[in-house]
Amino acid sequence: MIRLFANANYDFIRWRRWAYGLTAAIIIPGFALFLVHGLNYSIEFTGGTLIQVQTKEAVGTERIRSALDAAGIRDAEIQQFGGPTEYKIQARIAKEGVAEGSTEATAAAVDSALARGLGSGPEHYTIVRTEAVGPKVGRELQGKAFLAIFFSFIVTLVYLAFRFEWRFGLAAVLATFHDILTTIAFIRYLDLEVSLVVVGAVLTMVGYSLNDTIIIFDRVRENLHKFRRQNLYEILNLSINETLPRSVLTHGTTMATTIALVLLAGEVLRPFALVMTFAIFTGTFSSIYIAAPLLMYIEKRWPGEDARGARVLRPPGSVPLNPPPAAPGGGGGSGVRSKAAV
Amino acid sequence: MRTIRSRLIAIGILLAIAVWQLIPTNVTQRVRDATTGRMKDTTIRRVPINLGLDLQGGIHLALEVDQSKGPVPDCATAIQLAEKVVRTRIDEFGTTEPVVQIQGRCRLIVELAGEKDPARAKSIIQRTAFLEFRITDMKNLFRDALPEIDKALRRAGVRAPGQRAAAASVTQLFGTDTAKAKGKAQKGKAAAKDTTDLNAPGPLSSLLFQGQLPGEYLVPEEQVPVAESLLARPDVQRLIPRGLELRWGTEVLSRAGRSYRTLYAGEDRPIITGEYLQDAKATRDPLTNQSVVNFTLSRAGGRIFERETGRHVNDYMAIILDGRVQGQPPIIKSQIGQRGQIELGAKPLQDAQDLALVLKAGALPAPLTIIEERTIGPSLGQDSIRDGIHAGIVGIALVVLIMVVYYRVSGLLAVAALVLYVVFTLGGLAGFGFTLTLPGLAGLVLSVGIAVDANVLIFERIREELQHGKLVRTAVDEGFKHAMSAIIDSNVSTLLTAFILWLVGTGPVQGFAITLIIGILASFVTAVFVVRTFYMIWLDRRPDMATLSV
Numbered sequence: 001m002i003r004l005f006a007n008a009n010y011d012f013i014r015w016r017r018w019a020y021g022l023t024a025a026i027i028i029p030g031f032a033l034f035l036v037h038g039l040n041y042s043i044e045f046t047g048g049t050l051i052q053v054q055t056k057e058a059v060g061t062e063r064i065r066s067a068l069d070a071a072g073i074r075d076a077e078i079q080q081f082g083g084p085t086e087y088k089i090q091a092r093i094a095k096e097g098v099a100e101g102s103t104e105a106t107a108a109a110v111d112s113a114l115a116r117g118l119g120s121g122p123e124h125y126t127i128v129r130t131e132a133v134g135p136k137v138g139r140e141l142q143g144k145a146f147l148a149i150f151f152s153f154i155v156t157l158v159y160l161a162f163r164f165e166w167r168f169g170l171a172a173v174l175a176t177f178h179d180i181l182t183t184i185a186f187i188r189y190l191d192l193e194v195s196l197v198v199v200g201a202v203l204t205m206v207g208y209s210l211n212d213t214i215i216i217f218d219r220v221r222e223n224l225h226k227f228r229r230q231n232l233y234e235i236l237n238l239s240i241n242e243t244l245p246r247s248v249l250t251h252g253t254t255m256a257t258t259i260a261l262v263l264l265a266g267e268v269l270r271p272f273a274l275v276m277t278f279a280i281f282t283g284t285f286s287s288i289y290i291a292a293p294l295l296m297y298i299e300k301r302w303p304g305e306d307a308r309g310a311r312v313l314r315p316p317g318s319v320p321l322n323p324p325p326a327a328p329g330g331g332g333g334s335g336v337r338s339k340a341a342v
Numbered sequence: 343m344r345t346i347r348s349r350l351i352a353i354g355i356l357l358a359i360a361v362w363q364l365i366p367t368n369v370t371q372r373v374r375d376a377t378t379g380r381m382k383d384t385t386i387r388r389v390p391i392n393l394g395l396d397l398q399g400g401i402h403l404a405l406e407v408d409q410s411k412g413p414v415p416d417c418a419t420a421i422q423l424a425e426k427v428v429r430t431r432i433d434e435f436g437t438t439e440p441v442v443q444i445q446g447r448c449r450l451i452v453e454l455a456g457e458k459d460p461a462r463a464k465s466i467i468q469r470t471a472f473l474e475f476r477i478t479d480m481k482n483l484f485r486d487a488l489p490e491i492d493k494a495l496r497r498a499g500v501r502a503p504g505q506r507a508a509a510a511s512v513t514q515l516f517g518t519d520t521a522k523a524k525g526k527a528q529k530g531k532a533a534a535k536d537t538t539d540l541n542a543p544g545p546l547s548s549l550l551f552q553g554q555l556p557g558e559y560l561v562p563e564e565q566v567p568v569a570e571s572l573l574a575r576p577d578v579q580r581l582i583p584r585g586l587e588l589r590w591g592t593e594v595l596s597r598a599g600r601s602y603r604t605l606y607a608g609e610d611r612p613i614i615t616g617e618y619l620q621d622a623k624a625t626r627d628p629l630t631n632q633s634v635v636n637f638t639l640s641r642a643g644g645r646i647f648e649r650e651t652g653r654h655v656n657d658y659m660a661i662i663l664d665g666r667v668q669g670q671p672p673i674i675k676s677q678i679g680q681r682g683q684i685e686l687g688a689k690p691l692q693d694a695q696d697l698a699l700v701l702k703a704g705a706l707p708a709p710l711t712i713i714e715e716r717t718i719g720p721s722l723g724q725d726s727i728r729d730g731i732h733a734g735i736v737g738i739a740l741v742v743l744i745m746v747v748y749y750r751v752s753g754l755l756a757v758a759a760l761v762l763y764v765v766f767t768l769g770g771l772a773g774f775g776f777t778l779t780l781p782g783l784a785g786l787v788l789s790v791g792i793a794v795d796a797n798v799l800i801f802e803r804i805r806e807e808l809q810h811g812k813l814v815r816t817a818v819d820e821g822f823k824h825a826m827s828a829i830i831d832s833n834v835s836t837l838l839t840a841f842i843l844w845l846v847g848t849g850p851v852q853g854f855a856i857t858l859i860i861g862i863l864a865s866f867v868t869a870v871f872v873v874r875t876f877y878m879i880w881l882d883r884r885p886d887m888a889t890l891s892v
Binding site for chain 2: 101152263
C-alpha cells in the first residue's frame with residue numbers, strides 16, 4: 001500500500017509569514033505590470049478581427065506581413081499559432097467610435113490581401129477561422145465577465161455563510177480573492193490572452209480553490225468539536241495534515257487532466273488549460289497558507305461567542321465553561337503563537 | 343441483501359436511461375441535394391449529441407439594425423421583421439439546421455452549422471426583402487399542361503413512384519371541403535385519370551394533389567425533393583405554360599396524418615410589389631371577430647392596385663416574400679385602392695400578426711449590420727475534436743493509473759464508477775439536448791479529474807478509520823458518512839460558480855458550464871452511490887475480510 005504523507009505532522013502555519021512574502025513577491029510585480037500594460041485582452045473584449053490562416057507551406061510571418069502591408073493593413077498582429085503553417089492575424093479596435101460592421105470588413109480585406117500576396121485558392125492558403133467582433137459586443141462582454149466574477153463571489157459568500165460560520169466564509173472568500181490576484185499576475189507574466197474561455201477558467205478556479213478551502217475548513221469544524229482542548233493554531237495544523245493525502249491525490253488527478261489539456265488539446269484551449277493548471281497550485285497554496293492563517297486572525301480580531309470561537313484563543317489546556325468576555329483578543333496572543341505538537 | 347439489490351436496480355435504470363440517450367437515432371437533417379442544388383430532408387443515424395459550431399465548423403452571426411444611416415426608432419419591430427425575412431430564406435443556406443433567433447430585444451442571431459461560404463451566407467441574410475402580390479393560375483393552365491409534362495417525363499424515362507392508391511383517397515379527402523372545391527377535385531381526378539390511360543401514373547401529376555384554390559397544389563412532404571428536382575428539369579420548365587411560374591408555399595398542411603407542402607402556379611408578373619406598401623397592422627374585426635390585416639399603400643401604389651384589383655375581382659392573390667408564397671392566397675372581393683384588408687377568417691390573431699410582419703418586412707426593409715461574426719472551418723473543428731479526445735484519453739488514463747496504483751482494489755472500484763460517470767455525463771448531454779463545445783470538451787476532461795475527488799475523500803477517510811483500529815465494515819460506513827459533508831460542500835460551491843458562468847456566459851463558455859454542471863451531478867451519483875454499492879457487494883461476498891485494499 002502506497003501512502004503519501006500519512007500521519008504527516010508538519011507545522012504549516014508556522015511558515016505563514018514566508019508564505020505571505022512568497023505570494024507578495026508573485027502578486028506585486030505582476031500587478032505592477034498589470035497596471036502599466038493592462039492585460040492582453042482577446043478581441044472578444046476589445047472588439048476587432050481575428051483571422052486564422054492555414055498555409056500550404058511555412059511562409060513565415062514576414063511574408064504575411066508584407067502581403068498585408070501591400071494592402072495597407074498596418075495595425076495587425078501576426079503570430080504563428082500552433083504548427084509552422086498556421087498563423088493568427090489579429091487587429092483590435094484601438095480607438096473609440098469605430099462603426100459597427102467595420103471589423104467584418106477588415107476580415108474581408110485581409111482575405112483579399114492574402115490572396116494577392118500568397119496566391120488565392122486552397123492550394124496556397126485557407127482561412128480556417130474568422131472572428132469579427134464589433135465594439136458594442138466587446139463592451140457587453142467586458143461587463144458580463146465582470147458581473148460573472150462579482151456574482152460568483154457574492155453567491156459563494158452567501159453559501160459559505162449559510163454552511164459555515166461567517167468567519168470561515170470570510171477567510172475562504174479572501175483566500176479566493178488572493179487566488180484571483182495571483183492568477184492575474186500569472187496571466188500577466190505569461191502574457192496569456194484573456195478570452196472569455198480564460199475568464200471561464202478563472203471562475204472555475206474560484207470554485208476549485210474554494211472547494212479546497214472548504215475541505216480543510218470542514219475538517220477544522222469537525223476537529224474543533226472533537227478536540228476541545230486544543231487551540232485553533234493546533235487544530236488548523238492538524239486539519240491541514242489530516243487532509244494532506246487527499247490534497248496530494250486530488251491535485252495529482254486534476255493536474256493530470258489539465259496538463260494533458262495543455263500539451264494535447266490544441267492552441268485554442270491552451271491558455272485555459274494553463275490557467276487551470278496554475279489554479280491548482282494557487283488554490284492549494286491559498287487554502288493552506290492564506291485561508292487558514294486568515295481564519296486565525298479573524299478569530300483573534302472578532303472572537304466567536306460560541307463554543308468554537310470562545311475557546312480558540314485560550315492557551316492549551318483550559319476548557320471554557322462560560323462565554324469569555326467580549327474584549328477583543330483578550331489574553332489569547334500567547335495561545336496563537338505557542339507551537340504545540342499534536 | 344435487499345438494499346444491494348435495490349441499489350443495483352437503481353444503477354441499472356440510470357445506466358439504461360443514459361445508454362438509451364446515446365444510442366444512434368435517426369435524425370432529420372436538411373442537406374443540399376448534389377444533383378439539383380436544392381435543400382432536401384434526409385435522415386441519418388448518429389449519436390444524438392449536438393456539436394457546437396466550434397467543433398462542427400460553421401458561422402455564427404449577430405446582427406443588429408443598421409443605424410448608421412439614420413436612427414431606427416423601433417429596433418425591436420425592425421428585428422422581428424428581419425427574423426421573418428431571414429427565416430423565409432432558410433433553405434438557401436447550405437446547412438443542416440440553421441438557427442435564427444432574436445436575442446434580447448434588438449439582436450438577431452443566425453447560426454449556420456457546416457456552412458462553408460460565409461460571404462454567400464452573409465449576402466443571403468443582408469439581402470433586401472422582396473415582397474410581391476401575384477394572381478394565381480385562375481384558368482388552371484398548369485393543370486391542363488400536366489399530361490404533356492408527364493408525357494415528356496415518361497419519354498425521358500422518369501417513372502412515377504407507386505403512390506396511386508393513396509392518391510385517390512387523398513384527393514377525395516380534400517374534395518369534401520367546399521362544394522366549389524369538390525368540383526375541382528373531381529376535375530383533378532379526371533385529369534389524373536387521363537394520364538392513367540397510358541397505364542402508368544404520371545411522374546409529376548402523381549405527386550401533386552389539387553388544393554382548394556385554383557392554382558394551388560399539395561405535395562406530400564416526403565415527395566417535395568422529388569417534385570423539386572422534376573420541376574427544375576429544363577424539359578419540364580419548357581412545358582410550363584407561358585406567363586406562369588411555380589412558387590412553393592411556406593405552409594405545411596396536415597391531412598389524414600400526412601403533411602403536405604403547398605405549391606402554387608401563378609402569373610409570372612406581380613400586380614404590385616412591396617415598395618408601394620406603407621404599413622400593415624393585424625387586428626381583430628370587432629363585428630365579425632375575425633382576424634384581419636389592414637394594409638396601406640402609397641398614393642402611386644394605390645392607383646396601380648386599384649387598376650389591377652379591378653381587373654381581378656374574385657381572383658386569388660398570392661403574397662410572395664422572397665419567392666415563397668406566404669399563407670393561403672386571399673380572394674380579391676372587390677376593387678381595392680390605397681387601403682386594403684386581408685381577412686383570415688377564424689384563424690388565430692397570431693396568424694394575422696405573422697402576415698402583417700411579412701407585409702411590413704417587404705415594405706420597410708431594415709438593413710442589418712453584422713456586429714459579431716465567427717466562422718470556424720470544418721477542418722479546424724475536426725482538429726479540435728481530435729485534439730480534445732486525445733487530451734481526454736491521456737488525462738483519463740493518468741487518472742486511472744493514479745487511482746489504481748494508489749488505492750488498488752478500491753481504486754479499481756472508483757475507476758469502474760468513472761466509466762459510469764462518463765456514460766452518465768454524455769447521456770445527460772444528449773438527453774437534455776445540450777451542445778458540446780470546445781471549452782465543453784475541456785470541461786468534460788477537467789471534470790474527470792475533479793470527479794475522483796469525492797472518491798479520494800472517501801478512501802482517505804476509510805484509511806484513517808482503519809488506522810484507528812476500526813473493523814473493515816465500520817471503517818467503510820464511517821468513511822462514507824464523514825466524507826459526505828465535505829463532498830456536498832465542495833460540489834455545491836463548484837456548482838454555484840458553474841451556474842453563474844452559465845447564466846452570464848455566451849455560446850462556447852455556456853457549453854463549458856453545462857458540461858461542468860452535468861459532470862458534477864454525475865460524479866456525485868457515481869462516486870458516492872455507485873462506489874458505495876460496489877463496497878456493499880464486496881463486503882457482502884467477503885464478510886470475514888480483515889484488511890481492505892484501499
